[in-house]
Amino acid sequence: MSIKSFLKLVEIQTKLASMIPFALGALYAYYHFNRFNFSNFIIMLISLLAIDMATTAINNYFDYKNARKTYGYNYESHNAIVRDNLKESTVIIVIITLLCIAVMFGILLFLNTNFIVLILGILSFSVGILYSFGPVPISRTPFGELFSGLFMGLIIVFLSVYIHVHDGNVLSLVYNNNILNISFNLTEILYVFLISIPTMNGIANIMLANNICDIQDDIENKRYTLPIYIGKKRALKLFVTLYYVIYADFVILYLLGILPVTLLLTIFTFIPVKKNIQVFLNEQSKKDTFIVSIKNFVLINMAYMFSIALSAISK
Numbered sequence: 001m002s003i004k005s006f007l008k009l010v011e012i013q014t015k016l017a018s019m020i021p022f023a024l025g026a027l028y029a030y031y032h033f034n035r036f037n038f039s040n041f042i043i044m045l046i047s048l049l050a051i052d053m054a055t056t057a058i059n060n061y062f063d064y065k066n067a068r069k070t071y072g073y074n075y076e077s078h079n080a081i082v083r084d085n086l087k088e089s090t091v092i093i094v095i096i097t098l099l100c101i102a103v104m105f106g107i108l109l110f111l112n113t114n115f116i117v118l119i120l121g122i123l124s125f126s127v128g129i130l131y132s133f134g135p136v137p138i139s140r141t142p143f144g145e146l147f148s149g150l151f152m153g154l155i156i157v158f159l160s161v162y163i164h165v166h167d168g169n170v171l172s173l174v175y176n177n178n179i180l181n182i183s184f185n186l187t188e189i190l191y192v193f194l195i196s197i198p199t200m201n202g203i204a205n206i207m208l209a210n211n212i213c214d215i216q217d218d219i220e221n222k223r224y225t226l227p228i229y230i231g232k233k234r235a236l237k238l239f240v241t242l243y244y245v246i247y248a249d250f251v252i253l254y255l256l257g258i259l260p261v262t263l264l265l266t267i268f269t270f271i272p273v274k275k276n277i278q279v280f281l282n283e284q285s286k287k288d289t290f291i292v293s294i295k296n297f298v299l300i301n302m303a304y305m306f307s308i309a310l311s312a313i314s315k
Contacts, residue, residue, distance in 0.1 A: 009060060012053075016297070017052075017152055019049070022156055024195070024301065025156065025157040026041055031309075041164075043105050043109045055128040055131060113166040121159070139223070148204060152203045153200030154196040171183070198249065201245055208235060211226060212239070236284075239277070239293075240281070250264070250267055259308060263304075273299060
């Protein structure tokens, strides 16, 4: 398998969906707690990238196996597997290798931290696999947006914060003399939830835009996604609302004093984001307009992280 074919198989261009939440968590840990553990940062980076690529490869492999049309809703996977004439055995070896890397570095991260990381890691790993695999993959249900938003937009951010402050008072789990004690700082966890809304909603909207564009193909391939259940009109309204919630969240983050005044610079991204929203409302096409959901995600969150980084440097 060539590098080009591998990158197509794992859809490397989509890895921003996990790398941006990861970077956001690290930035917040440095800004808010003044903590940064470089070794844990690198270990989680490798594990996260490996599981993300493995999940995508699994998804593309089973789409290839199950698709009822020669070119269905996921053109890139067919381009990598069919047009590059990849052997199924080669694809399976790639998937297993990526999973092994993810597990090994995940265990190493747990050994450097505590059981909270292990529990959330196992949960995220399981959801990542079940998202594409099993009798009823999550991606083929109305819960794809919810799970992708929560686990990629929230859990990744939380873990990315937690690996730097695991020995603090954010969340702890202690087992002693048959007694399990769980303690958590409700305020800090609420803060992490609020800072994660831009990534949660942005990722959910990427999934939602993808499913809106693929309604006809998904019906033919028996993928009963959220837009099919609630209808295209309501799905588009939800698409718009999730973006508006992000900007409301920016205001809340500033008013609560969680993030500094530089955060308000991010609000200026609303102008191009609104234009992109209108482009998608005018036409829902995988080829021509789906990309606006990715553009919006990157635009909003890069500006968001820049505002935090600017304040962290000037502290």
